[in-house]
Amino acid sequence: MLNTVNLRGVSRGVGQHHGALRSSLIDAALELVAESDPEKVTLRAVARRAGVSAAAPYHHFPDKDALLAAVACDGFDALGSVQSAVLGGPGSASDRLEELARQYVLFAMRHRTHYRLMFRTVPTEVGGDEGVALREAASAAFGRLSDAVREANPRLTVEEAGRRAVLGWALAHGAVDVGSWAAALRPDHDTDSLARDVGRAVRDMAVQSA
Template sequence: MGMSRERGYHHGDLRAALITASFELLAESGLRRFSVAAVARRLGVSSAAPYRHFPDRDRLLSAVSAAAARDLRSAILTAADAAGPDPSSRLASVADAYFRYVVSTGAGLHVIYAAELYTVPDDARRVETRALMETVLDLAFAADAPSYQQAVALVEAIIAAAHGYTSLYAEGFFNRGSSSVDAIAMRAVEAARALIRAQTGR
């Protein structure tokens, strides 16, 4: 069965399938259990098949990082537009987008900026991660963050709060029977609003 499935991937399809399966594995098991072999098993292909596209774990993770940065940025822009014209609401929506994205994919900033990727040369990843941070910083500046350093600190605090909610949710801290993703996302947004008011007064 593994061989027949493997033969079904061609003309670059396996590369895309490996990235998709990586997200599924991250969502289920986290970064510590992420490996090329585990991704291959998930797809039902030979352990050698992924290495035709990615020479090692870090190269595969780098491709996942680029895709995650791109998709998270898109989710943030969508959430900001849905939040309306108020700059503080648009910035607070980052927490909503981040929480929902990480709960569904497992790929938060701990994956996007994984320490093992610092020495991996990947221009595509660098373009996507830079665009992600520029987008979030632009939202912070629009909400009257007084300086670049304070904008960075505010963004870090908002993402840290949202990431904390994702971790608690994943670990079963909340009663999932009564606390839906929507409810916890709203708590993350309220935490972001409090952080924004504390720094900007808005």
């Protein structure tokens, strides 16, 4: 099943107001990426799917990479909302870190097309305003994780917390990739159990002595 959840809840249509055009193009790009490979998506195809002229996308995006970066930025913003909700919730610092990692896996599995684009390229390789926005959103997401690691283990220095955050993110990211592969082979694959296991592993890694 295609995963093309509209994270902003914006509808599109012919003759839409200029202010909604950008959102419509992003949604159309998301749908096309879900149906094929990101490299095969063109601005002309996006315009056709959004029901606008072939020239319309250029009012907001200089090229396809800028448009796909905007889709990725939406994904990081949505992940950030999930992170903020977890970090503002109840429980100990280590409980929140465990839940943060668990929710990361669930987010990735539920929003697979966004997730693909979030890690399609290194944010520093994207230019223009969309590149700036993507770098800021990605950095903020990592910063929340790094802060959560240090809160769970105050004995860590900022640098050590950052290193463990990288390891935690890598663990979760790898679990998502393998989990997606397993889900394709086994319909009975339990995503919830995978998410819980990743949460515990990230928590255990963070609270170990420096």
